Amino acid sequence: MQGKIIRGIAGFYYVNIEQKGIIECKAKGIFRNRKEKPLVGDDVEIEILDEEKKAGNIITILPRKNRLIRPAVANVDQAVVIFALSYPKPNLNLLDRFWLSMEQQEIPTIICFNKSDDCPPKEAAALAANYEKSGITVFITSTKTGDGIADFRKALSGKTTVFAGPSGVGKSSVMNTLFPEAKMETGEISEKIKRGKHTTRHSELFYLGEDTYVMDTPGFTSLELPKIEKEEIKDYYPEFMEYRDQCRFLGCVHIHEPDCCVKEALEQGMISKARYENYKQFYEEISTRRKY
Numbered sequence: 001m002q003g004k005i006i007r008g009i010a011g012f013y014y015v016n017i018e019q020k021g022i023i024e025c026k027a028k029g030i031f032r033n034r035k036e037k038p039l040v041g042d043d044v045e046i047e048i049l050d051e052e053k054k055a056g057n058i059i060t061i062l063p064r065k066n067r068l069i070r071p072a073v074a075n076v077d078q079a080v081v082i083f084a085l086s087y088p089k090p091n092l093n094l095l096d097r098f099w100l101s102m103e104q105q106e107i108p109t110i111i112c113f114n115k116s117d118d119c120p121p122k123e124a125a126a127l128a129a130n131y132e133k134s135g136i137t138v139f140i141t142s143t144k145t146g147d148g149i150a151d152f153r154k155a156l157s158g159k160t161t162v163f164a165g166p167s168g169v170g171k172s173s174v175m176n177t178l179f180p181e182a183k184m185e186t187g188e189i190s191e192k193i194k195r196g197k198h199t200t201r202h203s204e205l206f207y208l209g210e211d212t213y214v215m216d217t218p219g220f221t222s223l224e225l226p227k228i229e230k231e232e233i234k235d236y237y238p239e240f241m242e243y244r245d246q247c248r249f250l251g252c253v254h255i256h257e258p259d260c261c262v263k264e265a266l267e268q269g270m271i272s273k274a275r276y277e278n279y280k281q282f283y284e285e286i287s288t289r290r291k292y
């Protein structure tokens with residue numbers, strides 16, 4: 001029987017089986033011998049030992065698509081970074097950092113700007129456009145009015161998604177609004193998520209029905225840039241792509257070089273100034289970091 005590990009505590013792994021529920025499993029000795037440790041998010045093959053007690057054994061870990069270190073989770077389909085449109089004011093530098101860090105790990109990332117009820121629609125649309133121009137998917141939502149929730153929900157359906165965002169942007173509210181039935185099934189999802197966040201360090205997936213899983217990560221206020229070369233950062237900016245072959249220098253990083261088409265596009269307003277300024281800052285940050 002096949003399922004997914006949703007949490008692991010003290011040698012027990014809790015495996016969710018579609019239509020059947022959660023089975024408490026032990027990992028058989030073979031894994032310990034091979035130093036192969038099951039991870040939250042792993043798809044596993046299990047055998048049921050006791051139907052009534054819902055107890056079983058993990059027999060095989062199916063091949064992992066990917067794994068994140070922080071939070072520790074396997075088989076992530078995508079990440080969602082949530083910011084509020086009003087309060088706390090969106091920190092776009094942090095947003096771009098997060099996006100860069102996820103993309104570098106090959107995890108597709110989408111953006112959710114919440115609290116649209118508290119922001120002039122024009123302002124929200126302009127902000128979203130900066131990212132959409134770069135080929136990034138943006139959802140604008142409000143848990144107060146329900147704006148954008150149905151579309152956002154579709155984007156999560158059937159996937160395993162890691163949520164991240166600073167404290168107070170409405171992560172718990174969004175999850176509760178997206179999946180009210182999960183709230184009923186699992187008790188207070190927001191309470192559970194909060195508890196997981198503040199009192200324990202282990203990661204936990206929440207099953208929201210129909211092969212849909214989410215994981216909340218602790219609200220972050222800063223984020224170290226991933227370990228990449230400064231010359232590589234530009235490759236994570238899809239909006240630079242169409243210009244890069246036109247720059248005078250091969251391998252132009254679009255900062256100090258003459259005849260740089262990215263800088264020209266910036267001056268003509270084709271590229272978001274905020275995104276570019278963050279790019280420059282990341283470049284400089286990595287340059288100085290490499291001196292140490």
Ligand SMILES: Nc1nc2c(ncn2[C@@H]2O[C@H](COP(=O)(O)OP(=O)(O)OP(=O)(O)O)[C@@H](O)[C@H]2O)c(=O)[nH]1
Binds near residue numbers: 169
């Ligand atoms: N105006 C407005 N307020 C919202 C919206 N969504 C959430 N809030 C409010 O924002 C505050 C924070 O919401 P939470 O859901 O607790 O935010 P969180 O991101 O989970 O916060 P942490 O648990 O601290 O990480 C609460 O007072 C919510 O009522 C929204 O769409 N519009």
Ligand SMILES: [Zn+2]
Binds near residue numbers: 248253257259263
């Ligand atoms: Zn250039």
